[in-house]
Amino acid sequence: MPADTTSSPSRPSVRDAVLDLLRQLGIDTVFGNPGSTELPMFREYPEDFRYVLGLQEAVVVGMADGYAQATRNAALVNLHSAAGVGHAMGNIFTAFKNQTPLLITAGQQARSILPFDPFLASVQATELPKPYVKWAIEPARGADLPLALARAYHIAMQPPRGPVFISIPADDWDQPGELVLPRHVSQAIAPAPDAIAAIAKRLNASKRPAFVVGAGVARDQAVADVVALAERHQASVYVPPMCARCGFPERHPQFCGFLPAMREKIVERLAPHDFVLVLGAPAFTYHVEGNGPHVPPGAQLAQIVDDPQQAAWAPVGDSVVASLDLGVRALLAASAPGAGREAALSRPIPPVPEPGVPMSAAYALSVIDRERHADDVVVEEAPSTRSTIQTYLPMNGADSFYTMASGGLGHSMPAAVGIALARQRMKLPGRVIALIGDGSSLYSIQALYSAAQLDLPMTFLILNNRRYAALQDFAPVFGYAPNDKPAGTELPGIHFTQLAGGQGVPGERVERPEDLAPRLRAAFAASGPNLIDIVIA
CATH class of the missing domain: 3.40.50.1220 (TPP-binding domain)
Incomplete structure (x- = not known):
């Protein structure tokens, strides 16, 4: 006789068992960009769960990364088969380097047609995100999914934390499953x-x-x-x-x-x-x-x-x-302090930057430092001005600053959205300031839409030097003449206020130094998201 593939009141479906497990783990938010093979996961979606939509998979993973870092718990990400995982790989790589715990699920075609190489199937699905996930699995049976997800969670949370990956065939969700018993796995590593x-x-x-x-x-x-x-x-x-x-x-x-x-x-x-x-x-x-x-x-x-x-x-x-x-x-x-120890060194006070047209990055950042509030959080992705940020925008310590450890662009703009969402849910004071270079912002500009839909207290500051300045500045290391610009590193004619407005975020452009402080003051006092395009030299 064929196996029974229907759930019963005494035996929950795989979907119900997974939702029960996620509640145990304190996970009630799914970051995703939906596709056909994921639709069965979300049928009869429970009211105590929230779906956070990103308009592209890299944005989805970036938001989840920020959310997980701010909450210090694994975040759940849902991607669409092979193509969605491919779109997301840059930020999966960054999450791996950031040591961010992520539960990444991806839809797979139904098991019954996998032998026929069907449309949208992910061939060797578990190999695709490697080596930038700690563990990857496509369960042998639908009934195995809840336990596989529990194992994935504990692996993601074990130091060094990081993303894990589960490929889920579309017809697994309605299979009969088993509830996962609550258990605690200590993640702390005591030193010898x-x-x-x-x-x-x-x-x-x-x-x-x-x-x-x-x-x-x-x-x-x-x-x-x-x-x-x-x-x-x-x-x-x-x-x-x-x-x-x-x-x-x-x-x-x-x-x-x-x-x-x-x-x-x-x-x-x-x-x-x-x-x-x-x-x-x-x-x-x-x-x-x-x-x-x-x-x-x-x-x-x-x-x-x-x-x-x-x-x-x-x-x-x-x-x-x-x-x-x-x-x-x-x-x-x-430890105890030794005798005769010399006084610690300290960093010299930087010079006060002068205003000019266009503004220097140093001047713009010094104004941002004066106008931000003590509880504000900075999320940065502006590689060409990072040394200037480090000089003129000092951070306050714990949970005051985030950026990407990988060097891969497209992370911090959506990560700022995830951090703002987490801090809002935890009722933490302060605003999130996303400090993003003009070139970097274009890798994941769709994050603005999610910020607008969630009405988050955050300000996007675009440091607009109209070029890929990091590449131009780095070119002499690879033998370029001092004034020789590498091909493809100029970015003229991009209107960030229009890009923001089209996604529901009000934006302003600031070119004169005397206008910057009042515009920042108003933006930092707003309740929802906004953007300022700051033109710098």
Whole structure:
């Protein structure tokens, strides 16, 4: 006799079992862009779940990434078969580099026609998103989906956190399933006491310690403990290259600035120090080839990180694999300041930028810094002005700043929407400021539509220099003459206020310096989303 494929009051459907599991996990929001193979998932959609629509799959994953980072829980993303996963791959890569926990589901054609290579089927579906997901599965039976999803969630949340992938045939949702029993899986990694004691011994003996504080400190809510540790040891604090979060308040007197992604430059910046402690970051991320030592001669390095791979490939020093909150607290308990320690270095105060037409990026950012509110959150994707942002727009510490760790464009504009949605749901004060370059914004400009539909308290600031400035600025490294612009790096004639208005977000263009402060003041006081196109030199 054929197997029974209908659910009954005593045996729920796969759909009902999945919804029950998601409620257990505190997930009631689905980020998606719907397709035909996903329609069975959403039939009789429950009232206690919300569907957040993105107009393109990269936008969907970016929104979910921001939402997951802000809530510190995995977010659920639904994509459309192979094409949708392909559209989303850039931001899946970024989520992997950001260590963001995502449950990525993708529709698959019905099992009964998969042998016939049907339209919209995803051939080798689980291979498509690799290697940028931690785990991928297409369950052998529809009834296996709830348990597969539970396993995927726990893998996504295990350090180092990251995206996972589940391919779901369209006819699985109405199959009979089984409820997943509630269970707790601890995600914290405790440090080895002897390894912490060894780091504490070297830290105590150091005369000129430096801390390099990365995104893992913010992810694990260890910022206050790192501040306490730095103050105890009079450590000079730096931010590692390509850091996606703020792990140390940048107005703190011991903050020394940002390390460049170049080996020789890092060694030069860290030259005054005899001991370097890297917290929550790789040691180190490079962007170009380099030569020579990885740390200053005579200096020692130690690292606490939650990613075993980062610990394994670190070229020098000792590594401890641990959750950053537990690792730093253990180090606080084990360490004491040594005698005769020199005062920490600090970052010099930058010069006050002068207004001009067009405005300099430095001037625009100094005005943004004056006008923003203390609780506002900055989400950045403006690579060509990042060093200027780092100089003139200091971040306040925990959960004040987000960007992409991957270098892939198209993440931060939708991520800002996800962060704003999460903060609104958690009733957190402040506005989200999406600080986006003109070139970067065009990778995921459809995020404006989602912001308008959700009526989120956020402001998009377009730093408009009418070019791919990062490429032009970087070209001399690859042998270009100083004034030789690479092909395809000019962006004239784009009207961002019209792009915003067409998606329901009011926009203004600011070209004169005297107009910027009042426009920002009004935008930051608004209840819903808005956009300002800031023309800079």
